[in-house]
Amino acid sequence: MTMKVNKFSSHAKHKQQNTSTHHRLTNRHKKCKLKKISLLNACPGPAKLEQHLTEKEKPRLKRLKKSYAKPVTVNPENSFSEEVKDKAASGCFTRVHTNGDTELEGSSNSEDSQEWNAYANSVLQNGTESLTSPDTDQVDKDGLQYHAQLDHTQNRAVLVMQQDQTLCFRGKCLLTCLYGSVEVLGFTIEEGQQPYQLFSPPSHCPLTITALGNNSSSNKNKKEGRLEAKAIVRKYLSLEPCKRLINEVDSNSCVMLLEPLDTPLTRLLTSFTELKEIFGINLLELRSQAAIHNPALSVVGVKALRQPCAQGLVMSHTYNEALDRLLSAWAGEFDRCPIILVCGAKNCGKSTFNRHLINSLLNQTASVEYLECDLGQTEFTPAGCLSLNTVTEPLLGPPFTHLRDPDHMVYYGQAECQTDIDRYLESLKSLWRHCSGESPVVINTMGWIKGHGLKILIDLIRLLSVTHVVQLTCKDMPQCQLFTPDFLKTTHGWQTHPPTPSTLTEAPASHLAVRSYVFLNIISEFEGAGKSGEMRFQRSNELRDLSLLAYFSKMQSPEPGPMRPLHCFIPYQVPHSSVAIGVVHCEVSPNHILYTVNASLVGLCCLSEKVAGTGGPVVLSQTPICQCVGLGVIRGVDMARGLYFLVTPVSPSVLKHVNCLLVGQITLPIEQLTMQYGAEAELPYVTSDYSFEVMGAGKIHIHKGLLRRCFIK
Numbered sequence: 001m002t003m004k005v006n007k008f009s010s011h012a013k014h015k016q017q018n019t020s021t022h023h024r025l026t027n028r029h030k031k032c033k034l035k036k037i038s039l040l041n042a043c044p045g046p047a048k049l050e051q052h053l054t055e056k057e058k059p060r061l062k063r064l065k066k067s068y069a070k071p072v073t074v075n076p077e078n079s080f081s082e083e084v085k086d087k088a089a090s091g092c093f094t095r096v097h098t099n100g101d102t103e104l105e106g107s108s109n110s111e112d113s114q115e116w117n118a119y120a121n122s123v124l125q126n127g128t129e130s131l132t133s134p135d136t137d138q139v140d141k142d143g144l145q146y147h148a149q150l151d152h153t154q155n156r157a158v159l160v161m162q163q164d165q166t167l168c169f170r171g172k173c174l175l176t177c178l179y180g181s182v183e184v185l186g187f188t189i190e191e192g193q194q195p196y197q198l199f200s201p202p203s204h205c206p207l208t209i210t211a212l213g214n215n216s217s218s219n220k221n222k223k224e225g226r227l228e229a230k231a232i233v234r235k236y237l238s239l240e241p242c243k244r245l246i247n248e249v250d251s252n253s254c255v256m257l258l259e260p261l262d263t264p265l266t267r268l269l270t271s272f273t274e275l276k277e278i279f280g281i282n283l284l285e286l287r288s289q290a291a292i293h294n295p296a297l298s299v300v301g302v303k304a305l306r307q308p309c310a311q312g313l314v315m316s317h318t319y320n321e322a323l324d325r326l327l328s329a330w331a332g333e334f335d336r337c338p339i340i341l342v343c344g345a346k347n348c349g350k351s352t353f354n355r356h357l358i359n360s361l362l363n364q365t366a367s368v369e370y371l372e373c374d375l376g377q378t379e380f381t382p383a384g385c386l387s388l389n390t391v392t393e394p395l396l397g398p399p400f401t402h403l404r405d406p407d408h409m410v411y412y413g414q415a416e417c418q419t420d421i422d423r424y425l426e427s428l429k430s431l432w433r434h435c436s437g438e439s440p441v442v443i444n445t446m447g448w449i450k451g452h453g454l455k456i457l458i459d460l461i462r463l464l465s466v467t468h469v470v471q472l473t474c475k476d477m478p479q480c481q482l483f484t485p486d487f488l489k490t491t492h493g494w495q496t497h498p499p500t501p502s503t504l505t506e507a508p509a510s511h512l513a514v515r516s517y518v519f520l521n522i523i524s525e526f527e528g529a530g531k532s533g534e535m536r537f538q539r540s541n542e543l544r545d546l547s548l549l550a551y552f553s554k555m556q557s558p559e560p561g562p563m564r565p566l567h568c569f570i571p572y573q574v575p576h577s578s579v580a581i582g583v584v585h586c587e588v589s590p591n592h593i594l595y596t597v598n599a600s601l602v603g604l605c606c607l608s609e610k611v612a613g614t615g616g617p618v619v620l621s622q623t624p625i626c627q628c629v630g631l632g633v634i635r636g637v638d639m640a641r642g643l644y645f646l647v648t649p650v651s652p653s654v655l656k657h658v659n660c661l662l663v664g665q666i667t668l669p670i671e672q673l674t675m676q677y678g679a680e681a682e683l684p685y686v687t688s689d690y691s692f693e694v695m696g697a698g699k700i701h702i703h704k705g706l707l708r709r710c711f712i713k
Contacts, residue, residue, distance in 0.1 A: 146304055147248040148258075148296040149241035156259045157296040158236050160245060163213035163252045168206050168310035170281045170291075171301045172199050172261045172397075178236070179229045180214040180254035185313070187359035187394035188212065197261055199397025202282035203537035203546070205352065205526075206305060207396065208312035211254040225251030258300045264556035265401065269549060271563040272671045278537060278546075285309045313352065314526035322470055322520040327360055329468065329518075330440050339441045339465060343457055344472030345480060346447030349524045351377060353472065354444055355395040361440055367392045369441045372406075373428060373460065376415040376540060379444065382551050382631055383544040384666040385603075386410045386424075388431045390439070400546040408434045411603030411628035413584035413664020415544065418452060420623075421494055425459060427625050432464060449480055457483065458493035461517070472522045484519045545669035548601075551631060552672070554649035565676040567684050571635045571645035572652075577613030578659065579644070582620030585665040590619050597644070597661070598637050599685045601668055603628045604650060605660040615642065623662070629654050633668065634661070 146167060148159040161167065161182070174195045175182075181190040184207055189196060200207040214225055229249045234242055236257060249255065269275045281291055281303055290309035297304055304310075315323075329338040340357070344350050354370075361368050370389045372378055379399045380389050387406035395402055410427040417424035435441060443464060445457060461469060461483065469483050481487065490498055537546070555569060581597055588596050594617060606627045611618055632648030648655065676683050 146292070146294055146297065147245055148294060149237055149245045150296040150299055151237055151241065153238070154259075155299070156236075156257060157300045158233060158241075158245065159256045159258055159297070160233070160248045161209070161211035161254045161256070162250065163211055163254070165211045166312065167209040167302075168305045168312050169209070169297075170200050170202065170206055170279070170285070170303045170305065172197070172201075172266065172279050173301050174198075174259040174261045175209070176257040176259075178232050178255040178257055180252070181212045182254050182256065183210045183212055184208070184396055185359050185394070186356040186363075187396065188363050195257075195259070196394065196396055197263075197401070199261075199279070199401040201279050201398060201401075201537060202277075202285075203543065204398045205313055206310070209256075213252040213254065222251040229253055229255055258297070258302060260300050262560065264558060265550050265553045267560070268553040268556055268563050269546070272549075272675055274671065281305075282536070313356070316523055316525040318520075318522045319353070319524075322522050323357065323360065325518070325520060326357060326468060326470070327364070330361060330364060336467070337437055337440050338467045339443065340468045340470060341443040341445065341461060341464065341466040342470045342472070343445045343449065343483065344447065344522075344524075345449055345474070345477065348447075348472040348474050348477075349522075349526065350444065350447070350472055351379065351399070353470070353522070354379070354442055358391055358442060359394045359396075361442075362391070362394055365439060367439045369435060369439050371428070371431065371435070371441060371443045371464075374444050374446045375412055375417055375424075376446070377543060378547065380404050380406055381409060382547045382666065383415050384411065384413050384664050385628065386412055386427050386431060388434055398543075398546075400543070400550040403547065403550050405630070409628045410625060411584075411605060411631075411662050411664065413603060413662055413666060415666065416448075417446075417456075418448075419585065421452060421456060423623065423625065425456070425463075425495055428460070429463065430625055452494065454481065455492065455494040458488060458491055459496050461488060462493065462496045466517050468518045468520060470520045470522060472524050474524050482519070482521060485517060544666070545671070548666075548669050549671065552649060555647075562677075566633060566635065566647055566672060567676055569647050571647045572655065574644040574646050576617045576642040576644065577615060578611060579661050580607065580611045580618040580620050580659065581661045581663070582623055583663045584623045593617060593619055594637050594639070597634050597663055599668075600634055600663050601666055602632055602634055602646075603662040603664065604630050604632055604648065604655065604658045605662055606657050607660045611659045620660070624660065626660065628662075629658060632661075 146159065146161070148157050150157050158178075159167075175184075175189065175198050176195040177189045177191050177193060179191050181188055183189070184196075184198060198207055198209075214229075226249060229251065230246055232255055233246055233249055237245065266279070269278050279301070285291065285305060288309060290305045292304040292306050294302075294304055326338065326340060342350050342354055342357075358368050358370065368391045370379065370391050372380065372385070372387045372389065375386065376383055377399070378385055378387070379395075380403055381387050382403075385406075387409040389404065389406045393402075408431050410431060412424065412427060443460070443466065445460065446453065449457060460466075471480075471483055473480055473482075488498065492498065536542070552566070556563060581593060581602075583593070583596055605624070606629065607624060608626070630648060630650035632646045632650065634644055635647050636645040637643075638645070644661070650658075673686050674683065676686075
């Protein structure tokens with residue numbers, strides 16, 4: 001695709017002008033020669049897709065209840081003959097993946113915007129394909145072929161995949177397995193089950209759908225299975241699309257129903273300009289033209305990828321071995337429920353492994369308990385929270401797509417714990433007391449494995465009585481200390497110490513006996529292992545903002561419509577005397593406490609003792625360790641009436657038990673403050689009249705790279 005600049009032509013009368021005028025025209029003529037600018041050679045910058053196409057109003061989606069949807073009426077006079085399936089039409093490719101990061105090359109925004117716009121119009125078409133039935137059986141240049149047909153009446157697609165065929169994709173959709181079974185990130189979806197939401201944004205590795213075939217038709221011959229599968233296809237497609245798809249169905253085929261996914265979360269995220277492409281493809285995939293043109297899949301929000309970007313999840317030999325050992329431990333290898341602690345350095349794949357492990361366990365058990373010890377990259381809550389969760393549904397997307405209310409939660413208020421390690425460990429102890437021990441337990445830890453972080457991990461292994469320690473390492477990174485049982489016998493933790501012969505008889509609380517556990521070492525081999533994400537939506541601060549935006553999306557209406565900013569919600573009025581307030585990450589003078597609370601994110605906590613003030617605000621002298629039921633925003637403070645104005649998605653029935661507000665270091669995403677549509681005059685809490693030259697006006701920068709004196713030569 002090229003952009004042309006028209007060439008100027010001189011009129012005949014200009015030839016009669018003087019020589020200087022002719023010289024100027026000649027120079028102008030040379031400057032305006034025909035130019036061709038190739039978008040493929042342009043150096044892209046941060047991706048910002050311009051939205052030029054109108055958005056169609058999507059119908060409200062309803063979850064299916066283990067039954068087929070209402071069939072589409074088909075002309076009974078038309079019948080379909082049984083034909084032999086052409087097996088050469090289906091293509092398979094290996095399922096591997098780089099669940100790591102790639103580096104971003106900087107360039108101008110305009111060229112990148114043109115590249116995104118050209119791609120959207122020529123390939124994806126933003127879901128505005130013509131209503132004529134698309135020919136989705138066209139073989140891709142790499143030999144990939146996905147047999148999918150679109151039902152225009154219901155705005156959904158039927159996808160047929162052969163056994164062991166895979167589909168690696170970006171985007172989001174609602175998947176229902178109609179015939180056979182498929183696997184997504186370790187979880188098996190079978191026919192008759194409820195629909196599942198799939199999220200594959202560029203912030204994480206793309207999801208891969210693997211067709212497992214039809215395992216339930218053991219009592220049926222191939223002909224009966226083929227007839228049953230074809231009957232299901234007829235129920236969901238009209239005559240013409242059905243004709244094109246029916247001959248691709250076999251007894252071992254998997255038939256899936258894909259529907260567009262439209263939720264308050266997806267609508268809120270895509271309403272922000274910077275997050276328009278949160279469910280699109282990343283810059284590397286765009287530049288390599290990795291998206292496969294399939295109109296039926298594109299309409300429902302699925303963008304199939306080709307190699308080398310279609311690599312799914314990279315599972316090394318040690319990865320598979322560790323996963324098999326953990327699954328066999330739950331199957332009966334141990335006499336008690338396994339308690340699995342997963343540790344490792346940053347960006348080595350801990351969170352992805354945890355999701356894969358939980359999904360695999362849910363194939364065998366009804367629930368898995370999950371103890372969150374990572375303050376910065378939490379799985380089910382916004383950052384700064386320690387929680388204990390009971391997981392009963394598969395995790396088929398990144399953390400911000402499956403936030404939920406935990407069973408028990410403590411608000412720590414920071415993304416790191418080095419300022420108060422004792423409060424961090426005591427908070428985890430209070431959560432561990434609520435663990436039932438009737439289900440397998442997965443413990444997620446921080447990526448801090450050196451210095452005090454190493455001592456914290458040693459304490460967790462001893463205090464939580466783990467049965468398995470899974471440590472992820474990167475082969476290209478410096479060798480880290482392995483947390484083997486022999487290492488813990490001689491190493492001191494932050495609060496615990498190894499037992500000695502003189503202390504074994506006394507057995508104090510600080511000298512815990514190291515119970516035997518199984519140590520499993522996984523060597524991460526995906527591309528970018530151990531390196532921080534450099535592309536959009538991959539940085540840790542961006543992921544924390546996405547979790548907060550997803551948390552407050554619960555306040556949006558489930559019906560399609562415009563998104564409401566925070567200032568449009570009616571706040572709760574909370575008297576000063578009924579709640580205690582405190583700042584957890586620093587010391588604040590009581591005279592300035594209300595300035596700190598205003599327009600801040602607060603943890604809604606429940607103290608065991610009753611709070612009773614005498615008119616003014618009740619200020620805590622120390623930070624308590626107590627139950628937290630959610631987060632909220634102090635929209636304003638009314639000193640005359642002694643009220644806090646609180647905005648929160650927590651229900652009133654739970655909110656009535658809150659008597660403590662804790663302010664932490666976690667702040668609101670900048671998008672929630674700058675994108676407040678409908679505000680008159682100036683935006684609330686946003687000002688340009690601010691000087692960073694004033695002492696204390698800027699952010700405190702902590703220099704973590706300074707060497708200690710003993711290490712300086």
